[in-house]
Amino acid sequence: MMNGAIPQNYDQWYHCITVECGLSLTVEFMDERIVSLQDENILKTKQFIQLYGSQFHQQVLAWFQQAREQARV
Numbered sequence: 001m002m003n004g005a006i007p008q009n010y011d012q013w014y015h016c017i018t019v020e021c022g023l024s025l026t027v028e029f030m031d032e033r034i035v036s037l038q039d040e041n042i043l044k045t046k047q048f049i050q051l052y053g054s055q056f057h058q059q060v061l062a063w064f065q066q067a068r069e070q071a072r073v
Contacts, residue, residue, distance in 0.1 A: 037061040
């Protein structure tokens with residue numbers, strides 16, 4: 001679907017995470033990623049921001065939060 005492109009919306013991001021990367025969006029995984037992405041002092045978070053920019057970092061955090069909220073339903 002994406003062929004290496006950066007996701008532009010939630011559906012593309014979800015497809016990228018679950019299909020292309022083959023990851024399970026478990027509650028535990030999502031909680032860990034949300035905590036990690038919220039802490040800009042963590043090296044991997046700093047690297048993510050440097051590579052993709054602050055705006056995309058915030059968007060990815062929002063997509064994880066959206067997926068986490070949907071898991072509660």
